[in-house]
Amino acid sequence: MGFRTRPRPLPPRAEKTWVRKDELQRTDAEGRLFRIAYASRTRDDLRLPDLQAIAEQAAARNRQSRITGVLLFGQGQVLQWLEGPAAAVCAVMGAIQRDPRHQGVSVLSAGWIDARRFPDWSMQFLDAGERAGSVVPLAVSPDRGAAARVFDGAAVRHWADRDPEGICTAQGLAAHLARSPEESLPPIPERFLGCPRARAGLVDEVCRTLGQGWMDSRYSGFEVTLATVRLNRLMLLAGRPADPREARASAVVLAPDRCSELTGALMKTDLLRSAGYSVRLIAWARVTSLRSSLRGTGNCPIIIYGGRVGIDSRDAKRAAAMADWLRADYPGRTILIGGRSAGPLSEWPDRLAFHSQGGHPVAGKPIDWPALSALAADPVAALAR
Ligand SMILES: Cc1cc2nc3c(=O)[nH]c(=O)nc-3n(C[C@H](O)[C@H](O)[C@H](O)COP(=O)(O)O)c2cc1C
Secondary structure: OOOOOOOOOOOOOOOOOOOOOHHHOEOOOOOOEEEEEEEEEEOOOOOHHHHHHHHHHHHHHHHHHOOEEEEEEEOOEEEEEEEEEHHHHHHHHHHHHHOOOEEEEEEEEEEEEOEOOOOOOOOEEEEOOOOOOOOOOOOOOOOHHHHHHHHHHHHHHHHHHHOOHHHHHHHHHHHHHHHOOHHHOOOOOHHHHHOHHHHHHHHHHHHHHHHHHHHOOOOOHHHHHHHHHHHHHHHHHHOOOOOOOOOOEEEEEEEEOOOOOOHHHHHHHHHHHHOOEEEEEEEEEOHHHHHHHOOOOOOOOEEEOOOOOOOOHHHHHHHHHHHHHHHHHOOOOOEEEOOHHHOOHHHHHHHHHHHHOEOOOOOOOOOOHHHHHHHHHOHHHHHHO
16 A cells, blocks of 8 residues: 655535435425334235235325335235325225235334335335345334334335445445555545435445455455545545534434444434434443433433444444443433444434334324324314314
């Protein structure tokens, strides 16, 4: 590697970063969007082709009502994500709940969302059986956390289908960051810089490639460290979003002291801010001063950094120890551990919304979806009834 005797001047800071592209399908043109995610068990005689047929017919109907989403099937279990105009989503949910082809419909999460997660899929069927290829397999009776991971996997698949070259770009970039001399480092393509989700996807894939390369002995520890430092520098030079002035919610991102790198924590902070969260990033957090660092953060969720590249197993252990301490000291508060094993970085805003909008809205009572649909379609008429 060639070292220069004089530092080169830094390139000018990019103007106008974090412009959300049309590809994120903002809600402005569509009105507010609503999302329901549920789990159910299929009738015993239903097989994979039956579910495929259900999804195909559903997709045709959903196109008419501007509903998008994904239907996953494995172990006799269904997970479905429906997003679109609230009246349409609640109406179809009423029909789905009555459908005798499955039972035990249990809503995992329901609420307003800022953008569609599956804009290209009218109702994509994915096989999430035991040996399911790129999708996280479905567990029998998945809890909310397990279901969230399956949906995260489906979302990554959706975005990879949209940008198949993204993975090659990331793998090539990882190699350059680890090995190329300073003067031949390539710039990060504009399309990754303008869109927070795409940027996070790139960082995630670079980190995954580096971690895997280290495990396969293709990269040394030094090369991986150099690459992550350079990656952070490129992202910092490209610009970072500030805390939103009118935040829709808050979150704390916490990196325990002595953690090996901060890539995931920085990226997560940026992603959540660009999704409208006010984020307090507490870097190098120590248990002894944690209470004062968390003062004024209310009851908002805390995400603990757990190591994105994954070459230092102590990162995950420190995160687990800090989570135990926080759960004991702040009972009832949502404490989530990030890092490589938590799933893709790009999914954090959706993952957080999924968790915070979780649970049966009125515990123990069946949901009257047709009434909710009527309310969403015409609140004045529905209330007058
Ligand atoms: C697991 C499962 C998922 C379904 N998903 C959808 C869907 O996304 N959109 C849809 O229109 N129908 C879906 N259906 C079919 C509906 O339950 C229902 O049969 C269809 O909407 C017609 O309803 P109707 O007979 O009340 O008009 C699904 C059915 C099952 C069993």
